[in-house]
Amino acid sequence: MSDDNHFIREDPWRIFRIMSEFVDSFQTMSQVGPAVTIFGSARTKPADKYYRAAQEIAKGLAKHNLAVVTGGGPGIMEAANKGASHASGKSVGLNIELPHEQSGNRFANVPIHFHYFFARKVCFVKYSLGFVYMPGGFGTLDELFEVLTLVQTQRIPQFPLILFGREHWKGLLAWMKSRLEKDGHISPGDLGLLKITDDVAEVIEIIRDYERRVGPPGSLPVAFA
Numbered sequence: 001m002s003d004d005n006h007f008i009r010e011d012p013w014r015i016f017r018i019m020s021e022f023v024d025s026f027q028t029m030s031q032v033g034p035a036v037t038i039f040g041s042a043r044t045k046p047a048d049k050y051y052r053a054a055q056e057i058a059k060g061l062a063k064h065n066l067a068v069v070t071g072g073g074p075g076i077m078e079a080a081n082k083g084a085s086h087a088s089g090k091s092v093g094l095n096i097e098l099p100h101e102q103s104g105n106r107f108a109n110v111p112i113h114f115h116y117f118f119a120r121k122v123c124f125v126k127y128s129l130g131f132v133y134m135p136g137g138f139g140t141l142d143e144l145f146e147v148l149t150l151v152q153t154q155r156i157p158q159f160p161l162i163l164f165g166r167e168h169w170k171g172l173l174a175w176m177k178s179r180l181e182k183d184g185h186i187s188p189g190d191l192g193l194l195k196i197t198d199d200v201a202e203v204i205e206i207i208r209d210y211e212r213r214v215g216p217p218g219s220l221p222v223a224f225a
Contacts, residue, residue: 035067040076040134055083060204062089081107130160135168156223
């Protein structure tokens, strides 16, 4: 089969699948209300201190009527979904189909399934008023720098971007300060877009303070409007 015939047979139909993911997810997420996304490693175990912290953060957010959004998988995602669901809150899991690592957790009471990473990423950002980054790997770093870039370039509002776990994040912040800022690759003050803490209560207060400052749910800024 020629490349042209392959395109005619495959790519146009792929566009419809992409459209359906956006339509279905937007329809569901638009009913969730103000939400906070929590990112972190899929490999974190329940005995880990960051698993417990993610659960407590999510529980606290849910008690203040904020939906909790995660990638829907195990580890930190499971912890956050568990905390939100145990507090009788909206616990959203944006699960992605992966061949080995990812499988949906049972604590997401609003599950949405994706085939495409980019469609999933849009939903993380479009419907959240704050982002919490627990320790994680490449995926967590990908989400951190993507959202940070959108805020830096003013493509989305200056939502709270919270790094939880000083021990985990301090090396990265020091490198960004000594290399990116010093060499002029970012502007002075850009690192101020990030907050770092080890305090569960502080995370919740930062998010609530932002929500109070921008107004009631109907007036909250919407990313990618």
